[in-house]
Amino acid sequence: MDDFVRNKLVEWGLSEWVGKFKDEQIDSESLCELDDQEINNLITKAGPRVKFKKNLKLLKEEKNTNQETVISFQCQQQHEDVADVVQCEEEHEEAADVVQVLPSTSDTGKRKPDLESDASRLQSPAKRQRQSMPGFEEPTILSNVKNIMAFVHSRLNEQDKLSAFLKKKISDLETNKRELVGVFGKTGAGKSSLINAIIKEKNLLPSGSVNACTSVMIKVEANTYSSKYEAEIEFITKEEWNEELWSFRQFLDNNKNQKKEDDDYHDAVEKLSALYGDDWRKSFENLMDRKYFKEIPEFLQSRRKILTCESANELSAEFVKYTRSDSKQEESDEGKTWFWPLVKCVTVRVPNRPLLQHVTLVDLPGNGDCNKSRDQMWKGIVGDCSTVWIVTEINRAASDKEAWGILESVSSLIGNGGECQQIHFICTKSDLLDDSDDLSSADIHDRIVKRNIQANDGVRKEFNKRSKIKTHFTDDSFKVFTVSSKEFLKGKHLSPEDTEIPKLKGFLQELNDCHSETVNYVNGAYGILSLIEGARRRKEGVGKADDVCKVLEKNMTEKLDQVKKAVEKAIKDFEQCLTEGVKNSKTSDEKLKSFLDRDKQPSFFKTLEAVVRKDGMHKTKKGEHINLNTVLASCLTDSIDEKFRKTFPNDVKGGYFDGVISRFSLDTNSLIQKYQDVKLQLIFLQTEEDKIKAKLNKIILKEKKIIYNSLTEAIEKNMKKCYEDARKISGNDALKKMRKTIETHVSLNRNMYEDAKETMLEKMDELMMIICKELKETMDHSIKLSLKASALSESLPDVSEHLETVQQHYNEDLLHTVTAET
Known part of the structure; x- marks a missing residue:
């Protein structure tokens, strides 16, 4: 789903259906192609459906009138005096001489002489942008280049392969990847206050109560299409909640004498009481009745709920019931319904926050959720985080077992199994001092600074001890x-810099600014316009083009061979490592035995019962993260970890497969010097190289997570039957029998390690095929279309001025890149 569709739905008063359109991946291209049946499936209510169809019809009519022109090109400034108006009209008249006139909309076959409509719609963007181009802000540059490419797109026909190829290339320029920063921390550590301070919204995320904790994932990002504060709530499905209710009922029926402090008993009661009050205690029979979901009909309709408010305070009050769990509810909360047990994720969008234009902060609860889809989303988001923040109070940061436990439990998910490049260990509440009442402000400042230095040193020493x-x-x-x-917002004893909030904001700003959307778009546009202009100009030198093709195809064969050999070598190295890991499987058995030997601990039976009920994974109330699947897979993951990190570094600059992908080149630079007649086509191929390498980096980053995690997933799949059998055990000696069941299953299924190894190697082979296929097919197709297609100068538009404009932006980007590197 793109911003165009979201904006239209909001504009038409249909914001509550945004989630459904997003789930079905409806973008600007597919929006106008929806048929009646598809619209009925998307919008299930008659009233909104009628409104949507009416507006969609108007949109289609507008599109037809504009001859598929994507964006209406108008003067950037609102002219305030007559001289400006005259200048604008002169630009329109000049544009009429250089821009192809669209077919007539009149019955006589002639163009209507409507200066206000046609001239503003058809005006060449390059003409009006040339004067004010130097010093453009990045968003303005991106907007201008997008306008140019939309204009060119509208003037390309689809009657020949080259034009169709060019239209697709322009459409493929659109990118909207966001950088994710995952924020972990136990209740009361100050996560919410930290995020509020970072985005300068004191009361956006609720904080302050030690009895309340964030129970669902909360994403915080910029609202780039509206000036409102918005929360988009995604629910679990009705079927999933029904299954949870059944599990709660079975658990509570089988544990009627359960102690209230037991983790699972507490969780079950807390969720049921939040949504149903005391009704669940009377009967489980009618808990799916519609009366319990009157405030959230979207849950029953499998849609997302959109909350829109004018202020952060108002939005916070609205969405708190969807995100928070209160262990000790106040009397004023009696009878209040909390919907967080039904929520998978809440996305909060804040207006006027350029810092978060390309960055999303994700407030993450602990893992171990019994809901499968919620747990899968959690794992997916954690694996996608480019940075992770671990938040803890400064007074015990180095010794905080829960904070370090969180980091250790997710290290493989965010490291080799993810794409995290940086870990920020954030010690909060640095301003809190004991016995500071009689101290001067200067003394307080000095003591805070001294303690901060000590905390920093202590945390670093602890990090060096954590081999995992x-x-x-x-x-x-x-x-x-x-x-x-607190000090950042009030500044009583510390300067803003001493609070280190500006440092974190600076990091986020760099992350936001380093986002390559503008650079990638400008580079791609430069290549496409170069190809169009090169094809238009080419009248002779066809023989030279054939010579260039032969050289390029030869270079392609050689470079592909280098890539294939590098990947094959990596696969062979991993096979050797994994073979050794299989031989060392006894180390995993010993770790499993160490866990099971806790049977003398009073509460261990309940812990083991929870572990098998959740397919090997459990997080205790004390913060301990248990995952028997990762314990068993450790013999394999330990054997490849070092090699894997070097082969698939999360910092893409390091280069995958020893940099063979980043070094891939058809040597177009030297060919440009030799074959000036096809210089523009070779420039296009240069930009295509950059694009395919960037695309491959994304593919590899995604696939490497799947490859690494396949080891643990294969073990988990093998252990599933074991956990199912263990769940059925009860009565006398249940703990002993449960332990025996697990040990016997592992000893009789030694082949699971070999199976996991083969699964990973198969996925590595698949990755090699994807890489080679993408490189060969993309570059082959681009070479043939750019150099072998016949010159169709009559059908291709004149883009010389657009090329000049975009080339200047391209050169500016290149200069900035070189300057930054030096």
Whole structure:
């Protein structure tokens, strides 16, 4: 789903259906192609459906009138005096001489002489942008180049292969990837206050109550299409909640004498009471009745709920019931319904926050959720985070077992199994001092600074002891911050810089600014316009083009061979490592035995019962993360971790497969010097190289996570039957029998390690085929279309001025890149 569709739905008063359109991936291209049946499936209510069809019809009529012109090109400034108006009209008249006139909309076959409509619609963007181009802000540059490419797109026909190829290339320029920053921390550590301070919204995320905790995932990002504060709520499905109710009923019936402090008993009661009050205690029979979901009909309709407010305070009050769990409810909350047990994720969008234009902060609850889709989303988001923040209070940061436990439990998910490049260990509440009443402001400042230095040193020493974390991350990727959200907002004893909030904001700004959307778009546009202009100009030199093709195809064969050999070598190395890992499977058995030997602990039976009920994974109330599947897979993951990190570094600049992908080149630079007649076509191929390498980096980053996690997933799949059998055990000696069941299953299924190894190697082979296929097919097709297609100068538009404009932006980007690197 793109911003165009979202904006239209909001504009038409249909914002509550945004989630459904997003789920079905309806974009600007597919919106106008929807038929009646598809619209009925998307919008299930008659009233909104009628409104949608009416507006869609008007949109189609407008599109037809504009001859598929995507964007209406108008003067950028609102002219305030007569001289400006005259200048604008002169530009329109000049544009009429250089821009192809659209077919007539009149019955006589002649163009209507309507200056206001046609001239503004057809005006060449390059003409009006040339004067004010120097010093453009990045969003303005991106907008201008998008306008140019939309204009060119509208003037290309689809009657020949080259034009169709060019239209697709322009459409493929659109990108909208966001950088994810995952925020972890136990209740009361100050996560919400930290995020509020970062985005300068003191009361956006609820904080302050030690009895309340964030129970669902909350994403915070910029609202780029509206000036409102918005929360988009995604629910689990009705079927999933029904299954949870059944599980709760079975659990509570089988544990009627359960102690209230038991983790699972507490969780079940808390969820049921939040949504149903005391009704669930009377009967489980009618808990899916519609009366319980009157406020959230979207849940029953499998749609997302959209909350829109004018202020952060108002939105916070609205969405708190969808995100928070209160262990000790106040009397004023009696009878209040909380919907967080039904929520998978809440996305909060804040207006006028350029800092979060390309960055999303994700407030993450702990893992171990019994809901499968919620757990899968959690794992997916964690694996997609480019940065992870671990938030803890400064007074015990180095010794906080839960904070370090969180980091250790996710290290493989965010490291080799993810794409995290940096870990920020954030020590909060740095302004809180004991016995500071009689101290001067200067003394308080000095004591805070001194303690911050001590905390920083202590955390770094602790990091160096954590071998499990250091397997996936180097010292350079680990940073410590000592922050005070309170002091940043009030500034009583510390300067803003001393609170280190500005440092975190600076990091986010860099992450936001380094987003390559503008650079990638400009580079791609430059290549496409070069190809169009090169094809138009080419009248002779066809023989030279054939010579260039032969050289390029030869270079392609050689470079592809290098890529294939590098990947094959990596696969062979991994096979050797995994073979050794299978031989060392006893190390995993020993770790499993160490866990099961806790049977003398009073509460261990309940812990093991929870572990098998959740297919090997459980998080205790004390913060301990247990995953028997990763324990068993450790013999394999330990054998490849170091090699895997070097082969698939999360910092893409390091280069995958020892940099063979980043070094891939058809040597177009030297060919440009030799074959000036096809220089523009070769420039296009240069930009195509950059695009395909960027695309491959994304593919590899995605696939490497799947490859690494396949080891644990294969073990989990093998252990599923074991957990099912263990769940059925009850009565006398249940703990002993449960333990025996697990040990016997593992000893009789030694082949699961070999199966996991083969699964990973198969996925590596698949990746090699994807890489080689993408490189060969993309570049082959681009070479043939750019150099072998016949010159169709009559059908291709004149883009010389557009090329000049975009080339200047391209050169500016190149200059900025070189300057930054030096």
